[in-house]
Amino acid sequence: MRTVQYVSTRGQAPELGFEDVLLAGLAGDGGLYVPAQWPQRVTADWRALRGRPYAAVAADLLAPFVGTGPLAQALPRLVGDAYDGFGHPAVTPLVQLDHRLWLLELFHGPTLAFKDVALQLLGRLFDDALGRRGERITIVGATSGDTGSAAIEACRDRDAIEIFILFPKGRTSEVQRRQMTTVPSANVHCIAVEGTFDDCQDLVKAMFADAALRRALSLSAVNSINWARIMAQTVYYAAAAVALGGPEQPVAFVVPTGNFGNIYAGYAARCMGLPVERLIVGTNRNDILARFFASGTLATAGVEPTLSPSMDIQISSNFERYLFDLFGRDAGRLADFMQVFRRDGRMEVGPDQMAQARALFGAHRVDDETTLATMARVHARTGQVIDPHTAIGVATAEAALDDGSVSPDVPVIALGCAHPAKFPEAVAKATGVRPTLPTRLADLYDRSERVTTLANDYGVVSRFVHHTVHDRRGAAARDSA
Numbered sequence: 415m416r417t418v419q420y421v422s423t424r425g426q427a428p429e430l431g432f433e434d435v436l437l438a439g440l441a442g443d444g445g446l447y448v449p450a451q452w453p454q455r456v457t458a459d460w461r462a463l464r465g466r467p468y469a470a471v472a473a474d475l476l477a478p479f480v481g482t483g484p485l486a487q488a489l490p491r492l493v494g495d496a497y498d499g500f501g502h503p504a505v506t507p508l509v510q511l512d513h514r515l516w517l518l519e520l521f522h523g524p525t526l527a528f529k530d531v532a533l534q535l536l537g538r539l540f541d542d543a544l545g546r547r548g549e550r551i552t553i554v555g556a557t558s559g560d561t562g563s564a565a566i567e568a569c570r571d572r573d574a575i576e577i578f579i580l581f582p583k584g585r586t587s588e589v590q591r592r593q594m595t596t597v598p599s600a601n602v603h604c605i606a607v608e609g610t611f612d613d614c615q616d617l618v619k620a621m622f623a624d625a626a627l628r629r630a631l632s633l634s635a636v637n638s639i640n641w642a643r644i645m646a647q648t649v650y651y652a653a654a655a656v657a658l659g660g661p662e663q664p665v666a667f668v669v670p671t672g673n674f675g676n677i678y679a680g681y682a683a684r685c686m687g688l689p690v691e692r693l694i695v696g697t698n699r700n701d702i703l704a705r706f707f708a709s710g711t712l713a714t715a716g717v718e719p720t721l722s723p724s725m726d727i728q729i730s731s732n733f734e735r736y737l738f739d740l741f742g743r744d745a746g747r748l749a750d751f752m753q754v755f756r757r758d759g760r761m762e763v764g765p766d767q768m769a770q771a772r773a774l775f776g777a778h779r780v781d782d783e784t785t786l787a788t789m790a791r792v793h794a795r796t797g798q799v800i801d802p803h804t805a806i807g808v809a810t811a812e813a814a815l816d817d818g819s820v821s822p823d824v825p826v827i828a829l830g831c832a833h834p835a836k837f838p839e840a841v842a843k844a845t846g847v848r849p850t851l852p853t854r855l856a857d858l859y860d861r862s863e864r865v866t867t868l869a870n871d872y873g874v875v876s877r878f879v880h881h882t883v884h885d886r887r888g889a890a891a892r893d894s895a
């Protein structure tokens with residue numbers, strides 16, 4: 415088997431193997447790791463995935479990315495464990511909404527959003543790699559909602575990991591807060607910061623910039639710039655495509671998009687040879703990507719709150735991975751582009767690149783009113799209750815079916831990104847139905863919470879993290895003595 419090596423999009427960091435890329439997250443030159451070459455699968459390889467269980471598809475598809483060595487040997491067991499805990503035996507079931515429109519439900523994991531699909535595997539990969547190396551890490555992250563709980567569920571009860579999640583006190587939904595604070599594991603530490611999400615993010619950035627703290631605690635991150643998350647997400651694109659007749663039958667995907675991580679995984683599957691005719695971005699009012707695909711100019715604007723908060727993002731960090739390919743993998747050119755974009759908040763690509771991008775990608779912007787109307791319409795016509803993020807995908811898919819941007823015989827698969835019970839108010843407003851939590855979470859409102867409230871102050875927060883890790887490691891050393 416050919417083993418993939420990874421290069422940085424900025425071209426100044428060393429080429430690494432999978433395990434080092436997993437543990438590094440961001441490349442040392444500020445770039446993102448991507449495969450030096452995409453592993454190629456021929457028609458028979460795709461066909462062989464048909465009808466197989468999700469975990470078997472994952473083990474087969476991910477093997478070349480992981481390469482050889484102990485982690486590769488553990489991979490089938492780790493994917494088996496990762497997807498055992500999902501609330502649906504198909505892991506990511508397809509539901510038909512209309513004769514050409516399908517919904518790929520990605521929200522049957524422990525925290526009810528698609529991030530579980532990648533993070534459940536990521537936590538196990540980290541644990542396996544760190545255990546073998548005899549290393550421990552401290553994961554620090556800021557969340558406005560979904561990522562925090564998915565990361566906590568992925569890392570809970572893992573000996574080699576302490577995890578600290580900062581969230582803005584009083585500014586997450588109750589479901590989102592309880593999904594974080596009711597996890598009883600001793601290695602999980604929730605911090606409610608007296609400030610905004612941006613304050614939380616600044617505190618996390620400051621911790622990473624603090625070289626002494628970073629070294630002392632072996633700080634690490636699990637945000638969507640980690641290559642292993644993208645890799646894990648390629649699996650459901652392949653599973654859905656072969657279920658609808660691939661590789662002979664091409665398909666199109668519509669992806670509610672924030673950081674461009676999810677849709678980039680679809681692009682990665684296509685780079686491996688999966689017949690994907692189109693990839694269509696759905697955005698909310700925060701439409702930087704829709705404006706880019708319309709105009710060729712990437713230009714920031716302020717972030718506005720919407721009914722789909724997980725997509726309220728200004729700069730899509732994973733877009734850099736796609737631009738790298740669009741620039742013919744010219745790292746120097748990409749680095750220049752990113753520098754100007756960071757300085758001016760705006761940058762253009764040329765007409766040739768735009769033609770190339772538009773040949774594969776489409777984009778559509780959906781406002782809150784259309785989001786509510788789509789939830790109501792889907793419920794009335796199919797009985798299916800969908801969340802606001804998923805509704806943006808469905809509205810985008812309907813627009814693409816109407817304007818003929820997908821060939822007439824190609825099925826369109828909209829990605830269902832969150833369970834409706836995560837956003838009960840918006841769902842009830844649109845459909846009159848108050849969605850209930852799956853039975854495994856039914857007692858969420860009765861579980862006791864564990865959270866430390868801290869001032870929005872770097873000294874206070876970093877001391878808390880430092881002391882907590884110190885105490886926990888001391889306790890672990892005493893236990894093993």
Ligand SMILES: *Cc1c(COP(=O)(O)O)cnc(C)c1O
Nearest residue numbers: 671672673674675676724831832
């Ligand atoms: C994270 C998230 C998104 C955005 O996904 P990206 O990979 O950042 O583009 C969309 N919807 C939901 C529900 C999410 O949790």
